[in-house]
Amino acid sequence: MEAISKHGWLTWLSDRLGLDPLIALAREKEVPIHRHTIWYYFGGMTLFLFIVQVATGVLLLLYYRPSAETAFESVQFIMTEVSFGWLVRSIHSWSANLMIAMLFVHMFSVYLLKAYRPPRELTWITGVLLFFIVLAFGFSGYLLPWNKLAFFATKVGTEIAGVVPVIGHFLLRFLRGGDEVTGGTLTRFFGFHVAILPALATFVLTVHIWLVQRHGMSVPPSVERQAQNVKTMKFFPNFLLRDAMGWLIALGALAALAALFPWELGEKADPFAPAPAGIKPEWYFLFMFQTLRLLPSHILFIEGEVLGVLAFGLGAVFWLLVPFLDKESVRGERNGLFTLIGVVILLYIAVMTVVGYLS
Amino acid sequence: MNTNQFQHHRRWRAGRSLAKLAATLMFVFSLIFVWSPSAEPTASGTDGSETPSGVNPAPAPALPSEPAMRTESGEKEKKDTCVQCHLEMGDELAAPVTAMQHDIHAQRGLSCADCHGGDPTEEDMDRAMDPRRGFVGRPTPGDIPRFCGKCHSNAEFMKKYNPRLRVDQEAEYFTSIHGKRLVQGDRKVATCISCHGYHGIRAVSDPQAPVYPTNVARTCGRCHANAGYLQSYAIPHDQLEKWQASVHAEALLKKNDLSAPTCNDCHGNHGAVPPGVTSVANVCGACHTRQAELFRKSPHKPAFDEMGLGECLVCHGNHEIHHPSDEMLGTGDEATCVACHSEGEPAYQAAETMRRMIDEMVQELNQAEALVDRAARAGMEVSRAKFELNDAHDKLINARVVVHTFSANELQKVIEPGLETAKKAHQMGVEALNELQFRRKGLAASLVVIFLAVMGLYLKIRQIERPGA
Amino acid sequence: MPEVETRRRRFINFLLGTSLGATLIAITYPIIKFLVPPRVAESAASSVVAGKVSELPPNSGKIFKFGSRPGILIRTPTGEFRAFSAICTHLQCTVQYRPDLRQIWCACHNGHYDLNGRNIAGPPPRPLEKYVVNVRGDEIIVSRG
Known part of the structure; x- marks a missing residue:
């Protein structure tokens, strides 16, 4: 041990754990520098917020009780009786929303910069899968405090799932654990939220991150075409230090949001009470909800809502398969069509979300 | 029976079949009205223009008939010639029939002849309204109690309609000032119809009835707030106005709390008299039991009795009873104690002491409330503090009731736990605000630390990326 | 120059080390506090232990805390347990049990409720809200219906 000098402990650990390949990877890994470098930070930011979610979620598990009789009261208990319970719960709620926002930014930047080109098709697919998993996290977690808004939002949300042709009724029953949203649904959503989804997320996320390390950062075609030699910086420590700066700022923002705008608990859900007016889902589902609401009751022979749900289903499949559909970008050519599609989707989501909020 | 009426009568005979059809239709129509719950109110019979003095004399009342039997036979019902004829004649002669649409008696199947006698199956007017067939016409004011009482005092008879209805109203009435004066020949006093109306008498539970709780004061006020009408009596006429300014009127009329007392709750209704000096506490004590109970045990009770003072109203007044304030206690300008007690007396000191105790508790409670409210506005969870505040408030109400012992020692016993509860709530408010400060300070400290780390x-980064580093 | 450079480097390392250390403390302190068991061990659900069988002889009653509002637990003269909201439906005073009347009574305006919580005399316009009572051993557990 007396030989331990600077970095001596690292050698000591490395000798035992076989960290050399990892250290080598960290030493070798480089991040391209160009006018779009900023977008590289959003994946890491999403990951950081995901870790915050895991940490605060595990803490909340110590006091949360997943049943219709106790869920609301236990969250109230966390907010009032447990020291720093208000902080942990508010951070969990705020961080969830920030994470989804960062995920949107990350996903659309990757799409618009065509980072899904070979050999990164699987990175894209695992990323989109993670996006769906995160939406499921949001949907299931929203119900857990068992308050009025969450109860009715879940009711409406699962009803939409019931619209899907053929399997709709099964899907609705599968989600609700019965024909109605009940205490059974709550326990079920709790299971999804803390066991099934985390297991899936861990697996897909591991693959996603491993693929990112394996293929390195993608340089956008527009940059590639302009410059032969793209400047780079070391991932460690240069890029990681910058990442850390972002994380710290995010941490400060979360603390400020939680302390100044504690997440509200609302009223306890009452399954027999009439639905309050203006039930809206969380903002990240709003564009879909608003679309379904604006659709006419019938388009040709098909019910408007069914068509809407089918369209979103197809949209999801398209989104997942983008790397195989965009042939031009694969060949390194400019493909204005896919850029246009991305911009249109982005605009559509933005407009529908705003319309949903205003209506 | 004037000529005009007679002419109507002859014309009716001429076109009998047509009129009969029309009258039948109208009666059916009026029945529909009677049964429709949203029937329009009628203005007749209950308005202020009808005072007992305007009623004309008429023969003695008839015996009650058996109307319940009649309703079972639709054949006979159609043959109510009183209704047919009076409707046909129109104007004021038809008014009693139209007014009856909303009458509780009509709704229960009674008709004209059941009160006025006569023969409703007889188509000839003279024979139908023949006093030998029991026709009574209009009763005089002096006859009215007995006129109504022939059914309403008959327990056997009333049982058929409403077994729960009392049958002592007439007997009670004759114990009232109104009844006594009526017997003495005063025709200006109230009788049954003065309050209940006639030809359009609604059930007491009907919100449009003049005797429905919210309407009682106005009904009594028709005479008792009418200075001209009361000129010959040596009684005041400002009770209605005073009552309308009272806490009870506010509860009854604004908050629609039907339990709040109006005239008859203290004075009685059929047996209306001013409560006697010694029974005031009994009247108020019907609702304010504890105050009455404590008062009766207090030294004020024998003293007031001796002086002939009317218990509660010595301090609270009678008609114009305001929401009691703490200012009524003590030795200040608005204090009622100083009306009898002067400086130097032990009672004067006791009043001061009691007021000080109540004030202290109010102050403590207000402070605690303000503090808890501040914490609540800042988004802190204060439901426990609110429970304590609620409890303290209950204890303050209790303390204000215990004032009626007029004993500083007794008050002390309830003030102390009340103060303690208020202090507990206060402490919770302080803790909530401290917690808020702690959160803000904690946030500020962490933000500073995080900012420094970001700077670092x-x-x-600048250091390691400097050229040549 | 190199001396300035060294001092600069030392300063940055010091700043970074202490601030990151402090941040770490700012993160771990709330977590440790969160893990420490709170004063009250359990979240108050929709049921509460309102009293003990042994403390309530027949024909008696007591007020208990139900959330942030008072409830009244009574034992009828026949020995049955019943529980209601203790808030009078007239002007929200707290009601009490009157063994002499065998009724629930509100002192404020002499309102009477029977042993089923029905308003039977005085100003109260509505019955008291009824709760469900379960007896588990010596404990009387009251819950919302």
């Missing part, structure tokens, strides 16, 4: 990282 920034400098570090």
